Amino acid sequence: MNKLVVGNLVHRPLRSLISALAIAIEVIMILSITAILLGKISGFKARQNGIGMDMIVRPATTNNFLGMSGAGASIKVADVVRKIPHVEVVAPVNIAVTSSLDSIYGIDYQSFNALLPFTFLSGTPFQGPDDVIIDDYTSEGKKIGDTIKILNHDFRICGIVAHGKGGRKFIPIDTMGSLNGTEGKASAFYIKTEDPPRYQEEIRKAILATPGMSQYDVRTAEEYLSAISPTKLPYMSTAINVVVGISLVIGFLVIFQSMYTAVMERTREIGILKSLGASRTYIVSLVLRETALIAVVGIALGVASSYLLSSVLSARFPTLDFVINLPWVWKSVVIAFIGALLGAVYPAYKAASKDPIDALAYE
Template sequence: MNKLVFGNLVHRPLRSVISVFAVAIEVVMILSITAILMGKLNGFKDRTNGIGMDMFVRPPTTNNFVGLSSASASIKIGNVIAQVPHIKVVAPVNIQITGALDNIYGIDYATFNALAPYTFRSGGPFQEPYDIIVDEYAAAGKKVGDSITVLNHPFRICGIVEHGKGGRKFIPIETMGKLTGTEGKVTAFYLKTDDAPKYEDDVKTAIQGIDGLQGYSVLKTAEYLDMMTPARLPGFNIGLEVVIGIAAVIGFMVIFQSMYTAVMERTREIGILKSMGASKSYIVGIVMRETGLLAVTGIVVGVVGSFALSAILQNRFPTLDFVINLPYVWKAVVIAFAGALLGAFYPALKAASKDPIDALAYE
């Protein structure tokens, strides 16, 4: 049977290649979209953890992705929070997102740097209102003293730092307010506490007991990062499921069409096999084995292609956070293989149900 299966595939090379690439594309689609979405999420978590804060305070209007929220809290609230016992640093931040989905951090350098000091590759802190600090990825070949446009305004690069401290571009918080019409406003306050996490619960209770701050969200960094999961982000899983569903349908339809056409073309051949005593299960087995071989080949091509794509994109676009999530590799393998077998099931049954006399008379 195996020789017959292999011979059938080799006899129709173009259709076999198309079927393999259809399964491969299905796998690449699943792994690529999950690599982008999960990569962005994990990259966001890593950079948030690298800020060095122990807790943060945000107004009720701010959502989990602070860069997508307006700066609505008065910067003066930071002075009130700083009076709470066991708080060492209160760093106000005004985070804005650009049309290119680039988070720009408006910071007070002294307090933000006190959370966890910058590691400068070259240059140093702000010297002028329109100075900017960028990480080595955002620098993109530029050097200290070069100009870069942010928020439709030219900035002078004053420092290039190691990546991983929240955002990739940092400007003075006062300048951010002027450019965005949010003067004196912040998105959130990042806190550094004494002997963390020993006093964090006390700090949280004290802040929420301050008049006017009862509705504010006070979170430990660990609590916040635990919230950054697909299940707890609105629409995240829906997006994944839609793309995976589309990919599965593509694989199913191509395999169905390929196997159905193959069965129709081999009507006389099937008649000969049945006249020689081949059972229905034998005929079904031939079609399913062909499909299985095509699916396995397509899956291997898809997985290898996905990792190759990941390596190319990581090298070409290091800020993309395109990281293939291994659990989704197995999901993609199962979905692609199951979809291919399901697509071949009806053609296999149709082949097995053919009357041998009619099949032999087929031209």
Template sequence: MNKIVLGNLLHRPLRTLIGIFAVAVEVVMILSIVGIFIGQVEHSREETSGIGADLIVRPSSSSFISGMAGAPVPAKISQVLAKLPHVAVATPVIQDFSLGSSPEIIWGIDYDTFNALKPFVFAAGGPFQGPNDLIVDDVFAHTDKGYQVGETIQVKNHPFRICGIVEHGRGGRKFLPIHTLGTLLGNPDNASQFYIRSDNVANQEKIRQEILDTPGLSQYRVQTLAEVLSQMTPEHLPGFNPALRSVIGIAVIVGFIVVFQTMYTAVMERTREIGILKSLGASRAYIANVVLREAALISVLGIILGIGLTYVLKIGLSYKFPTLPFPVSLVWRANAAGIAFAGAILGALYPALKAARKDPIDALAYE
């Protein structure tokens, strides 16, 4: 039977390659959108964990997504927060989502208080020396362009001098003085949110209550780091699951239709062959099994090709956008393979049943 299956596929190589490529496209679509979306979320979790804060204070209407746009609240609130009992450090931060050469989040920080949360580890250079200085992390600095301290780069269409290169994992890849970024956004004295380090992690609930009891701050949203990280999941990312389901649905439809067309055409072309097999005693199960095995082999080859093309895509994106996280996890490789395989088998099911039901006399008489 395996010889028959292989011979049938090699007899029409172009049609077989189209089926394999369709399954491969299905796998690439699934893995690419999952990799990019989940990569962004996981990267945000890792970077947020490395800031050194215990609590985050935001305007009541903001979330970890909306908090990355603009500077809606006065930065001087950090001075009020710093005076509260059990607060060791309070620092204002601006997070601005920018669409330049690649999507990125620009951070505006008050260097002294932000560094007090958890000191920067400099690989080269040092802190801000002026309003047009920029600190970058080592991941950004070690891209193909190889940035060095003293070089000038464009951020939000303005030139900035790299004054320091720090170890990655402190929230972002580019840091500007908070007043400078606020000025570029039209709010020089504002912030997006505030990070707090407590004198003792056991006092987090006390600090939360102290903030909410402070006049003017009762409407602010106070979350522990653990609470914020628990929200940084695909389930809490607006539109993630619908987008993922839509892409998977489109991918399955593409794979289903192409495999269905491939196997249906193959069955119609091999009507006399099916008649000969049946006249020699082949059962309906045997005929259906041949068709389904062909679809399964096309699916397996397409899955292998799709995973390989995904890694090619990952390499290409890494070259074009070096700071873009794009994980291809084992779990999602298995999920994509299972989805593609199931879609291919379903696409071949009707042609297989049609082949199995053919009358041997009519099949032999078919021209």
């Protein structure tokens, strides 16, 4: 049977190739959308880890992705939190997200740097209100002293730092407030504590017990980062499910059309097999094995192409955060394989139901 399966596919190389490519595209679609969406989450969490905070304080209405909800807290909250025992550093930040989803961090340099010092590759900290610090990814093709436009305002590059500390572009927090109409406001407050996590619960209770602070959201860094996941972000889970559903339909329809047409073209062949004693189970197995072989080739091609695409994009666009998620590799394999087999079920049943006498008389 295996020789017959391979022979049938080789006899129709173009159709077999197109079917395998459709399966490959299905896999690439699934892995690409998850690589982009989950990569954004992974990259965001990694950069938040690189800030050096132990806790974060935010207005209760602030989105987990800072900058999406605007700056809703008075910057003076930092002075209040600094007085709480076992708090070593409080760094207010005012984060704005541009139309290209670029996060611009408005920072108080001294306190933000005290969380975990910047690693300067060249240049210096802010020398004036119109200075900007950028990371090494953003600095490609740029140098100290160059002018770049941020939030429709011209800034002078004063420093280039290693990537991984929150955002990719940092401007003075007062300048950020002037640009977006949030003077004296902050999106969140990053806290460095004494001997974490020993005093963190005590600090949380003290912050919430402070007059005017009871409505604030106070979390440890671990709690904050664990809340940033597809299961906690409904729109992301929906987006992934939609893409998976579309991919499954594509794979199903292509295999259905391919195998149904193949069955119609091989009516006499099926009649001969049945006249020689082939059972319905044998015919069904024959069609499903052909489909399985096409699916395996397509899946292998899709996974390999996805990893190649990831390497190319990572080299060309290092800030894209295109990261293939290994669990989703296995999920895409299962989804594509099951979709292909489902697409072949009816053609296989159609082939097994043919009357051998009618099939032999078919021209």
